[in-house]
Amino acid sequence: xxxxxxxxxxxxxxxxxxxxxxxxxxxxxxxxxxxxxxxxxxxxxxxxxxxxxxxxxxxxxxxxxxxxxxxxxxxxxxxxxxxxxxxxxxxxxxxxxxxxxxxxxxxxxxxxxxxxxxxxxxxxxxxxxxxxxxxxxxxxxxxxxxxxxxxxxxxxxxxxxxxxxxxxxxxxxxxxxxxxxx
Numbered sequence: 001x002x003x004x005x006x007x008x009x010x011x012x013x014x015x016x017x018x019x020x021x022x023x024x025x026x027x028x029x030x031x032x033x034x035x036x037x038x039x040x041x042x043x044x045x046x047x048x049x050x051x052x053x054x055x056x057x058x059x060x061x062x063x064x065x066x067x068x069x070x071x072x073x074x075x076x077x078x079x080x081x082x083x084x085x086x087x088x089x090x091x092x093x094x095x096x097x098x099x100x101x102x103x104x105x106x107x108x109x110x111x112x113x114x115x116x117x118x119x120x121x122x123x124x125x126x127x128x129x130x131x132x133x134x135x136x137x138x139x140x141x142x143x144x145x146x147x148x149x150x151x152x153x154x155x156x157x158x159x160x161x162x163x164x165x166x167x168x169x170x171x172x173x174x175x176x177x178x179x180x181x182x
Contacts, residue, residue: 002030003032005032006032007097008087009035011043011087019166023169034065035068037065044057044060069096069100070096078180080104080110081176082101101120110176110180113162128147129147132155132157133149152164153172156179
């Protein structure tokens with residue numbers, strides 16, 4: 001059975017997390033959530049409200065982290081998925097996370113990121129010279145890191161697949177499933 005490691009933490013996007021878990025399991029894949037420590041994570045929902053210049057944040061469904069980062073062995077997984085929300089803003093400062101994500105890339109395994117998850121890839125040095133997408137207000141970071149931001153819901157560049165937001169789920173998961181089935 002193929003397996004996907006899902007990286008998130010407190011402040012991770014609830015809908016992105018649960019959609020990933022359900023969609024992967026629906027196709028018969030093992031979906032394993034990892035965070036700084038094994039415990040129930042406090043996830044959030046980001047939504048777009050009329051009259052707001054940015055998204056709003058509300059408490060979302062929680063999820064149990066099944067593995068702590070120190071327990072993760074990238075060789076045990078076929079792919080890694082980095083979720084969005086606010087979690088990436090602090091996960092990108094964790095050397096264990098950056099080494100883990102880089103090792104997936106170095107082993108030629110699939111690397112998936114949605115929304116603000118791109119911030120982890122930027123910090124890991126994995127965006128330079130690559131075509132990617134992400135939440136439009138993170139575009140500046142992509143460009144500063146030497147990446148080429150594209151205005152598509154999902155973009156595949158080699159073994160890297162990125163998406164803009166949870167609104168990109170249909171396009172993103174079509175790519176994700178095609179990759180995992182190959």
